[in-house]
Amino acid sequence: MGNLNDYKNIWVFIETECGKAKNVGYELINAARPLADQKGCPLVAVVIGKDIERVAKDAICYGADSAIIVDGPEYEYYTTDAFTKAMVTLVEKYKPETLMIGATNNGRDMGPRVSCRLKTGLTADCTGIDIDEETGNIAWTRPTFGGNLMAVIMCPEHRPQMGTVRPGVFKKGAYDEGRSGEIVKEEIHVASGEIRTTLVERVNEVAEAVNLEEAEIIVSGGRGVGSAENFKLLEDLAAELGATVGCSRAVVDAGWMPHAHQVGQSGKTVAPKLYFAIGISGAIQHLAGISGSDTVIAVNKDEDAPIFEVADYGIVGNLNEVVPALTAAFQARKA
Amino acid sequence: MNICVCMKQVPDTNEIKVDPETHTLIRKGVPSIVNPFDTYAQEVGVRLKEQLGGKLIVLSMGPEQAKEAIKSCLAVGADNGYLISSRSFGGSDTLATSYILSEAIKAVEEKEGLKFDLILCGKQATDGDTAQVGPEIAEHLDLPQITYALDIVEKDGEIQVKREHDSGYDMISTKLPAVVTVVKLPYEPRYPTIKSKMAAKKKEIPVLAEADIPSIKLELCGLNGSPTRVKKTYTPVREKSGVKLAGMEAKDAADQVVKLLEEAKLL
Ligand SMILES: Cc1cc2nc3c(=O)[nH]c(=O)nc-3n(C[C@H](O)[C@H](O)[C@H](O)COP(=O)(O)OP(=O)(O)OC[C@H]3O[C@@H](n4cnc5c(N)ncnc54)[C@H](O)[C@@H]3O)c2cc1C
Ligand SMILES: Cc1cc2nc3c(=O)[nH]c(=O)nc-3n(C[C@H](O)[C@H](O)[C@H](O)COP(=O)(O)OP(=O)(O)OC[C@H]3O[C@@H](n4cnc5c(N)ncnc54)[C@H](O)[C@@H]3O)c2cc1C
Numbered sequence: 001m002g003n004l005n006d007y008k009n010i011w012v013f014i015e016t017e018c019g020k021a022k023n024v025g026y027e028l029i030n031a032a033r034p035l036a037d038q039k040g041c042p043l044v045a046v047v048i049g050k051d052i053e054r055v056a057k058d059a060i061c062y063g064a065d066s067a068i069i070v071d072g073p074e075y076e077y078y079t080t081d082a083f084t085k086a087m088v089t090l091v092e093k094y095k096p097e098t099l100m101i102g103a104t105n106n107g108r109d110m111g112p113r114v115s116c117r118l119k120t121g122l123t124a125d126c127t128g129i130d131i132d133e134e135t136g137n138i139a140w141t142r143p144t145f146g147g148n149l150m151a152v153i154m155c156p157e158h159r160p161q162m163g164t165v166r167p168g169v170f171k172k173g174a175y176d177e178g179r180s181g182e183i184v185k186e187e188i189h190v191a192s193g194e195i196r197t198t199l200v201e202r203v204n205e206v207a208e209a210v211n212l213e214e215a216e217i218i219v220s221g222g223r224g225v226g227s228a229e230n231f232k233l234l235e236d237l238a239a240e241l242g243a244t245v246g247c248s249r250a251v252v253d254a255g256w257m258p259h260a261h262q263v264g265q266s267g268k269t270v271a272p273k274l275y276f277a278i279g280i281s282g283a284i285q286h287l288a289g290i291s292g293s294d295t296v297i298a299v300n301k302d303e304d305a306p307i308f309e310v311a312d313y314g315i316v317g318n319l320n321e322v323v324p325a326l327t328a329a330f331q332a333r334k335a
Numbered sequence: 336m337n338i339c340v341c342m343k344q345v346p347d348t349n350e351i352k353v354d355p356e357t358h359t360l361i362r363k364g365v366p367s368i369v370n371p372f373d374t375y376a377q378e379v380g381v382r383l384k385e386q387l388g389g390k391l392i393v394l395s396m397g398p399e400q401a402k403e404a405i406k407s408c409l410a411v412g413a414d415n416g417y418l419i420s421s422r423s424f425g426g427s428d429t430l431a432t433s434y435i436l437s438e439a440i441k442a443v444e445e446k447e448g449l450k451f452d453l454i455l456c457g458k459q460a461t462d463g464d465t466a467q468v469g470p471e472i473a474e475h476l477d478l479p480q481i482t483y484a485l486d487i488v489e490k491d492g493e494i495q496v497k498r499e500h501d502s503g504y505d506m507i508s509t510k511l512p513a514v515v516t517v518v519k520l521p522y523e524p525r526y527p528t529i530k531s532k533m534a535a536k537k538k539e540i541p542v543l544a545e546a547d548i549p550s551i552k553l554e555l556c557g558l559n560g561s562p563t564r565v566k567k568t569y570t571p572v573r574e575k576s577g578v579k580l581a582g583m584e585a586k587d588a589a590d591q592v593v594k595l596l597e598e599a600k601l602l
Contacts (some may be wrong), residue, residue, distance in 0.1 A: 081479065105482065108470075111467070112433075113471070113480070116433065119430070122430075122465075124465035124466060143464070144568075145461070145464070146464070150569050151565050151568045153563050196479035196510065197509045198509070199505055200505075202504075202505050203506065206502050209501040210502065260501060266372070273601065291571075297592065297596075308579055310577075313592050314580065315579075315592060316581035317583070324585075325585040333602075
């Protein structure tokens with residue numbers, strides 16, 4: 001590791017697919033903005049993808065000072081090998097002090113590959129980012145033990161200090177059309193032989209991508225819902241609220257819902273404003289996925305269900321009666 | 336197909352409680368288990384081995400007691416297991432852990448006189464929860480990786496992996512050798528039989544320390560080889576003074592919750 005002082009600036013990786021950005025990149029720009037101001041250093045958006053100039057501009061409008069883009073057909077879909085090579089090449093050239101990556105599946109695939117190649121530290125799935133007053137290092141806060149223990153991690157002697165950050169924890173900033181900044185294009189190309197994986201096919205099990213990570217309201221059902229057909233009750237409530245439908249793993253295992261809807265440790269980590277847990281007992285693996293929710297509303301017939309321990313509002317009762325009543329109550333409110 | 340499964344012994348997080356006074360985790364008396372995601376890695380590995388032949392070997396880095404976890408893998412289809420254990424390996428972050436494991440993998444290949452075609456990991460360990468060790472092993476060994484696997488099948492000497500995606504899954508193929516991390520399977524891991532448990536119990540589990548891993552560089556292990564530092568830990572205070580409505584008519588309870596949400600300006 002060379003001189004630590006050679007490393008400057010805060011970078012945020014903006015993940016794209018087919019030219020479209022994931023929200024978490026913009027969220028991280030908003031999260032990093034005060035840190036960059038405090039350090040008095042530029043905040044740089046790094047975009048790798050295909051046809052992404054628009055994304056780089058948007059990143060600046062959301063608060064970045066400038067952007068670096070790597071554009072090419074080989075980046076249309078994510079691959080570990082191409083994205084790692086591009087990112088490592090950029091870091092070696094520009095030496096950023098800090099690199100933040102959204103903790104999506106692809107972000108958590110690329111992050112450790114990049115940090116390992118650079119022989120630096122990576123903090124996983126953070127929910128808090130601060131500057132340590134004493135040392136000026138980034139203090140990354142992250143949940144461990146399924147959310148039972150929070151840890152503050154630092155990377156004192158290696159650069160860049162890297163972290164993957166959980167989607168939905170930080171909110172996007174205001175879009176300021178008037179902001180401008182430099183967009184630097186880097187030509188980094190990866191021969192197809194260097195990419196060792198092939199996307200054979202993409203199978204869509206649901207008509208539209210289920211965007212649980214970015215949903216503001218989620219209506220989730222568990223085994224208590226009883227059947228695939230009975231999810232209709234939850235879909236009605238979700239339609240009324242403009243919400244996305246989620247579920248527990250028991251529901252996926254029963255074949256009532258595809259895995260894309262699953263919330264929890266082996267599904268999606270979510271951070272909505274409102275999370276409805278309906279007929280969900282509240283197993284730790286489920287709770288691990290919902291700890292970022294602002295407000296949890298639980299419906300369960302078992303008064304002692306653990307879900308009530310984390311719920312802000314709970315209704316003890318039969319979901320077959322309570323859910324339609326909730327839908328009606330929200331409807332009545334609008335009228 | 337020769338398969339290496341990397342397995343971590345973890346405390347059963349279902350059983351972990353927080354001490355209300357000290358706000359620390361109570362680990363005493365908490366049973367240790369095979370990391371649940373690693374049981375999936377092991378199960379898909381055993382199925383591939385049964386279909387294609389070859390050996391399945393389990394590696395685990397940890398204290399002496401992790402031998403128990405290795406034995407439970409032997410009881411459900413693993414051929415051999417190695418414990419990687421040494422004082423110099425303690426305090427490793429994921430960079431150092433993955434480095435030690437990757438060097439151990441090479442040493443075990445040497446000892447067993449084989450080359451691994453497939454290295455399987457769980458998506459993440461339920462204690463450290465980083466999901467970083469798998470991709471980092473792949474990087475140390477310069478192998479392709481596929482993460483978030485939902486299933487793995489072999490096809491013409493390659494593997495095809497169902498990888499989790501927002502709207503379903505991607506089918507991704509790669510040549511071997513490769514590293515795959517497993518999140519879930521379409522089937523449950525098998526249970527041991529009394530006979531297989533007895534056989535596993537009798538089996539010697541060799542322990543590998545630095546002397547048994549000739550290529551290992553100690554400065555890359557343990558705290559010395561770890562760029563990250565845990566500065567502090569604390570248990571999150573759940574200051575939820577939750578409202579629980581019980582014994583009410585569904586309509587009244589629903590109206591009440593909507594009213595409360597409105598008053599709290601949450602709608
Ligand atoms: C490695 C690993 C990873 C896992 N990952 C996940 C994950 O990502 N997500 C996840 O959810 N789980 C996960 N699990 C599984 C988890 O441990 C639980 O088994 C699961 O969350 C239970 O789902 P559930 O709450 O829907 O079902 P149950 O625990 O069976 O709960 C059903 C609830 O419905 C209530 N109920 C029944 N009927 C009614 C009714 N008519 N009205 C009102 N309430 C009713 C019951 O009182 C009960 O509380 C994982 C487990 C492991 C080991
Ligand atoms: C509170 C806390 C927070 C931490 N945060 C970080 C952090 O942000 N960044 C960081 O680099 N380190 C961190 N560490 C250190 C890290 O937990 C250890 O390096 C640990 O040994 C491996 O990480 P993991 O448990 O997250 O494994 P994961 O990367 O989640 O494990 C994935 C898979 O790798 C395999 N595997 C992992 N460990 C072993 C093993 N010992 N033997 C065999 N196979 C294994 C298994 O197949 C497992 O399913 C933290 C430690 C603590 C106590």
